[in-house]
Amino acid sequence: MAARDLGGRPVLESVYSVIALVFVLVACAELCDAATVVDVYRLIQYDIAGAPFGSRLAGLNHHASSLHFAPGADLSRTVLVIPVRDLNLGYVKDYLSQRQPLGGLLFLLPQIFSFESKENSGNGEELLKNIVMELEQLLIHTNIPYPVYFAFENDDINTVLADIKRNDESGQPATATTGGYKLVVSTTEPKKVASPVISNIQGWLPGLKADGDPNQLPTIAIVASYDTFGAAPALSMGSDSNGSGVVALLEIARLFSLLYSNPKTRGRYNLLFGLTSGGPYNYNGTHKWLRSFDQRLRETIDYAICLNSIGSWDNELWIHVSKPPENAYIKQTFEGLSNVGDELGIKVGLKHKKINISNSRVAWEHEQFSRHRITAATLSELSTAPGLFENTGSLADSRNFVNEAAVIKSVKLVAESLARHIYGHQGKNIQIFADEGSLAVNPSYIRSWLDLLSRTPRVAPFLSKNDPFVMALKKELEEHTEEVILQNEVLDGMFTFYDSTKATLNIYQVASVTFDLLLLLVLGSYLIVLFSFLIITTRGLDDLISLFRRPPSRKVKTA
Amino acid sequence: MLIYFQELLKALIGFIDVAGLYFALTQLTHRNISQNHKFQAVGLGWAFADSVLHRLAPLWVGARGLEFTWDYILQGLEANANLVFSISLAALGSLMWLRKNKPKTLVPIIYACAGIVATMPSITSYLRRGLGWHFPKVVGFELFTSLAMAFISWQLFSACQRPSA
Numbered sequence: 001m002a003a004r005d006l007g008g009r010p011v012l013e014s015v016y017s018v019i020a021l022v023f024v025l026v027a028c029a030e031l032c033d034a035a036t037v038v039d040v041y042r043l044i045q046y047d048i049a050g051a052p053f054g055s056r057l058a059g060l061n062h063h064a065s066s067l068h069f070a071p072g073a074d075l076s077r078t079v080l081v082i083p084v085r086d087l088n089l090g091y092v093k094d095y096l097s098q099r100q101p102l103g104g105l106l107f108l109l110p111q112i113f114s115f116e117s118k119e120n121s122g123n124g125e126e127l128l129k130n131i132v133m134e135l136e137q138l139l140i141h142t143n144i145p146y147p148v149y150f151a152f153e154n155d156d157i158n159t160v161l162a163d164i165k166r167n168d169e170s171g172q173p174a175t176a177t178t179g180g181y182k183l184v185v186s187t188t189e190p191k192k193v194a195s196p197v198i199s200n201i202q203g204w205l206p207g208l209k210a211d212g213d214p215n216q217l218p219t220i221a222i223v224a225s226y227d228t229f230g231a232a233p234a235l236s237m238g239s240d241s242n243g244s245g246v247v248a249l250l251e252i253a254r255l256f257s258l259l260y261s262n263p264k265t266r267g268r269y270n271l272l273f274g275l276t277s278g279g280p281y282n283y284n285g286t287h288k289w290l291r292s293f294d295q296r297l298r299e300t301i302d303y304a305i306c307l308n309s310i311g312s313w314d315n316e317l318w319i320h321v322s323k324p325p326e327n328a329y330i331k332q333t334f335e336g337l338s339n340v341g342d343e344l345g346i347k348v349g350l351k352h353k354k355i356n357i358s359n360s361r362v363a364w365e366h367e368q369f370s371r372h373r374i375t376a377a378t379l380s381e382l383s384t385a386p387g388l389f390e391n392t393g394s395l396a397d398s399r400n401f402v403n404e405a406a407v408i409k410s411v412k413l414v415a416e417s418l419a420r421h422i423y424g425h426q427g428k429n430i431q432i433f434a435d436e437g438s439l440a441v442n443p444s445y446i447r448s449w450l451d452l453l454s455r456t457p458r459v460a461p462f463l464s465k466n467d468p469f470v471m472a473l474k475k476e477l478e479e480h481t482e483e484v485i486l487q488n489e490v491l492d493g494m495f496t497f498y499d500s501t502k503a504t505l506n507i508y509q510v511a512s513v514t515f516d517l518l519l520l521l522v523l524g525s526y527l528i529v530l531f532s533f534l535i536i537t538t539r540g541l542d543d544l545i546s547l548f549r550r551p552p553s554r555k556v557k558t559a
Numbered sequence: 560m561l562i563y564f565q566e567l568l569k570a571l572i573g574f575i576d577v578a579g580l581y582f583a584l585t586q587l588t589h590r591n592i593s594q595n596h597k598f599q600a601v602g603l604g605w606a607f608a609d610s611v612l613h614r615l616a617p618l619w620v621g622a623r624g625l626e627f628t629w630d631y632i633l634q635g636l637e638a639n640a641n642l643v644f645s646i647s648l649a650a651l652g653s654l655m656w657l658r659k660n661k662p663k664t665l666v667p668i669i670y671a672c673a674g675i676v677a678t679m680p681s682i683t684s685y686l687r688r689g690l691g692w693h694f695p696k697v698v699g700f701e702l703f704t705s706l707a708m709a710f711i712s713w714q715l716f717s718a719c720q721r722p723s724a
Contacts, residue, residue: 012582016575017612182625511627523632 036507041232043148045498055148060185062103068168076101083108132396136231190500196461196491198277200289203481208266219270221304225279230394233459234501238393243453244311257480267422280392282362304376306365310410311402313381336417399454461497569680602649606642643705647712
């Protein structure tokens with residue numbers, strides 16, 4: 001019996017401990033309680049010719065505070081949480097220009113800027129959009145030595161912010177001794193993006209060459225740049241700039257591929273469609289694309305139309321040119337467009353801006369064409385040339401501010417005027433792309449591509465070489481055109497970018513030191529009381545007291 | 560599905576508690592301990608092992624985070640209740656298996672109380688999941704029940720003492 005016991009005991013015990021371990025693991029799964037976790041997007045960090053801009057740090061581990069902090073408080077180890085709705089731009093401007101020390105900034109964006117929101121834009125939203133645009137311009141052009149993050153408002157973070165405001169107003173700012181909310185973003189330090197790649201996609205629709213005609217057919221180019229740049233690169237969807245241009249280009253390609261598929265309706269012009277990258281960086285991609293053309297192709301291009309931001313206008317569009325308006329080609333193009341515009345009820349204006357060769361700043365895409373001696377014009381809703389990194393598809397440019405009807409009208413305008421030029425129907429009142437015909441502009445095609453573009457951030461240095469979106473654009477062009485070439489180039493070395501654009505923020509509610517000490521005291525006294533109680537009830541009070549008395553010395557016994 | 564598996568596991572643990580206590584009370588020989596004190600030693604040892612295995616790992620992993628939660632304090636209180644439960648279960652177990660001359664009327668009560676204490680884990684998880692009680696309420700209920708159960712088993716123990724005394 002004893003032998004069996006000794007053998008059986010360890011086995012049963014080990015079996016029990018294994019089962020207990022399993023139970024522990026199973027129970028552990030229920031106890032993992034996470035604090036509030038939010039997706040945050042970092043401000044862009046970049047250098048222009050070595051000069052640093054944007055937020056230079058990524059890791060964050062500080063207490064949170066709202067704008068109601070006590071004046072004169074030391075904020076070098078706190079993060080300011082600012083909802084954009086209550087933003088006072090002048091205050092932020094002062095803070096940044098005076099270079100005051102700060103632990104970090106967290107901006108809360110209203111849900112309307114998120115791509116999942118389906119609200120329509122009203123008057124209040126326009127004001128908000130302008131505020132966000134100004135904030136972005138301020139942040140992009142400043143060198144900020146602490147982390148700056150953007151997050152979308154949701155219920156969790158709103159309750160946290162309300163709590164923080166309450167604490168601040170009652171005069172109890174969050175520090176290590178008083179407890180409060182602690183914001184932690186644990187991410188690696190940002191590294192340079194080595195050799196950022198810009199990919200240009202071109203599609204070629206050949207025209208009908210008459211038999212026995214040795215001359216090359218003339219070409220018309222339609223170009224749009226598809227990449228964006230914004231304060232938060234993970235949120236730069238650029239629905240209007242230049243998502244609307246890309247969608248219009250794809251729709252025009254589709255319509256003309258239908259026309260050109262039948263030899264009887266194929267025009268005597270080649271059509272070249274170009275989706276270029278590197279738009280915000282002085283149209284670097286367009287420059288490299290044009291440089292790669294061989295001389296013959298360059299000579300056959302009659303003119304090029306560049307599309308830039310045609311998604312949120314009411315009844316006025318602008319044609320921007322760099323050659324003087326008296327030029328024959330320019331006159332012809334402008335008259336063609338304005339005639340069609342009159343029929344569609346669109347007012348088309350002409351703006352002329354001379355190129356300054358010594359200035360490296362290229363504000364419009366057609367200026368790159370002009371520098372390569374190709375006649376070009378840009379069709380846009382913007383009336384003035386945008387500055388560096390303005391109107392490049394940033395945070396404020398979300399799907400809610402783009403009007404599908406505007407894009408459809410722009411497509412009709414460009415397609416009709418092109419078709420009249422190609423088939424020689426200038427001045428005649430013929431509607432080739434009439435609404436009920438088989439060549440009508442397809443609104444659901446436009447809507448689905450706009451939605452896709454509004455969900456895809458497209459900042460060029462963060463698009464890898466075979467990015468799925470670029471491949472999707474290439475595939476779409478392959479469906480409508482005959483020869484599609486993807487050209488990968490390296491971005492101009494003047495611009496350097498740093499990664500780490502997206503992170504998760506953990507919000508912890510940290511207790512103060514006094515609370516910890518108090519808890520320690522309470523638990524200690526509980527244990528002491530329990531111990532004394534047990535000793536008194538089982539052995540008597542004398543035994544408890546005798547624990548503290550020194551044991552009687554031996555000397556007494558011998559005496 | 561996972562919930563039923565966890566419930567089954569908890570019921571199994573309760574059953575193993577009884578089986579383990581039976582084994583420790585009857586099979587292991589303690590030489591210098593009288594009948595009365597054997598159940599105390601066994602119950603104490605069992606409760607200690609139970610606490611260490613069930614609560615040490617979550618405490619070590621979870622209590623080192625930045626955010627403070629009351630969970631671990633409540634778990635400590637629950638361990639107190641668990642100790643009392645283990646001792647009462649050991650007492651009832653020693654009554655059931657070590658004492659042969661029990662008054663007939665008390666026998667079903669002894670078995671009933673032992674059954675309640677053994678299924679305590681399932682009862683608490685039902686309260687938490689089925690009725691949706693919060694953790695502090697459940698711990699309060701456990702503390703109260705443990706004291707009640709301890710009182711009942713104390714009465715049963717002293718009632719069974721009388722015939723032999």
